[in-house]
Amino acid sequence: MMFNIPLPGATTGHAVGGVLIAIVVGPWGAFLSISIALVIQALLFGDGGITAIGANCLNIAFVMPFVGYFAYIIIAKVVGISSGKGKAIAAGIAGWFGLNAAALATAVEFGIQPLLHTGADGRAFYAPYPLSVAIPAMMLEHLIVFGVVEGLVTGLVVRYLQQSRSAWMLTPAGEDTVE
Amino acid sequence: MSFPREFRDYRKFLVALVVMALLSPLGLYMPRILKAGSAWGEWGVNEIRKIAGYAPAGMERDANLWKAPMPDYGPPSGENAPLSRQGIFYILSGFTGILVCGGGAWLLGRWLAGKKK
Numbered sequence: 179m180m181f182n183i184p185l186p187g188a189t190t191g192h193a194v195g196g197v198l199i200a201i202v203v204g205p206w207g208a209f210l211s212i213s214i215a216l217v218i219q220a221l222l223f224g225d226g227g228i229t230a231i232g233a234n235c236l237n238i239a240f241v242m243p244f245v246g247y248f249a250y251i252i253i254a255k256v257v258g259i260s261s262g263k264g265k266a267i268a269a270g271i272a273g274w275f276g277l278n279a280a281a282l283a284t285a286v287e288f289g290i291q292p293l294l295h296t297g298a299d300g301r302a303f304y305a306p307y308p309l310s311v312a313i314p315a316m317m318l319e320h321l322i323v324f325g326v327v328e329g330l331v332t333g334l335v336v337r338y339l340q341q342s343r344s345a346w347m348l349t350p351a352g353e354d355t356v357e
Numbered sequence: 358m359s360f361p362r363e364f365r366d367y368r369k370f371l372v373a374l375v376v377m378a379l380l381s382p383l384g385l386y387m388p389r390i391l392k393a394g395s396a397w398g399e400w401g402v403n404e405i406r407k408i409a410g411y412a413p414a415g416m417e418r419d420a421n422l423w424k425a426p427m428p429d430y431g432p433p434s435g436e437n438a439p440l441s442r443q444g445i446f447y448i449l450s451g452f453t454g455i456l457v458c459g460g461g462a463w464l465l466g467r468w469l470a471g472k473k474k
Binding site: 181182183184185189190214218221226227284297302303312315319342 | 370380390391411423
């Protein structure tokens with residue numbers, strides 16, 4: 179999560195791992211553990227900030243793991259995946275879905291701020307950009323770049339876990355049935 | 358060598374983790390070299406003032422509610438510290454984060470388990 183990926187001249191992003199954690203320990207475990215990490219990030223490192231903890235937990239600790247986890251289950255069911263490699267690919271696609279769901283939730287929360295909190299002088303009280311700016315700005319970079327990075331990280335780590343002595347962790351959601 | 362078996366099995370993995378930790382300041386330097394700004398929406402008050410032309414009053418009001426001890430995973434002196442120092446703090450804050458998250462989760466678990474008895 180500390181490997182920031184720069185989009186030159188524009189913005190930065192990094193993998194989150196929310197779907198990965200959900201596949202390994204289940205979505206509720208992910209909800210709890212990611213929330214702890216987000217609170218500590220805000221308190222210790224000023225990342226996100228203490229007034230954003232609630233929104234951050236909703237998007238990153240709730241929306242992302244749950245959407246990703248159910249995307250993973252649905253993909254694996256629909257395609258009828260039984261091989262470990264197939265499950266790792268399904269996990270990667272689920273990672274892409276989960277991150278983009280979180281990005282969309284975040285974009286909507288940003289985008290409704292000017293509607294909710296605009297001063298008499300027409301200046302926004304908090305985030306100034308409306309939905310028509312926030313959604314394209316957030317979604318383009320996440321759909322095309324960061325979602326792909328998230329998917330790759332998710333799929334590769336699930337594959338690694340299947341082949342390592344930690345494979346027991348993936349039971350039952352992602353176990354490698356090849357063994 | 359008389360390392361426990363678990364340790365030997367995970368040696369490659371541990372080496373990989375250490376290498377990744379040492380490389381992680383790249384995530385700090387690369388965005389600066391390539392002039393990539395903050396993540397969308399994660400602007401500080403000064404950044405939003407430059408981008409939007411003004412600082413939203415609510416953001417300005419709440420910006421100093423809390424002073425983080427290691428702001429932006431760097432030294433308390435912030436972005437004016439030399440880059441090498443920032444890199445070291447970047448790695449250090451990673452380890453601090455792992456320890457505090459793990460410790461916090463452990464304490465929370467103990468507290469919740471204790472309440473059941």
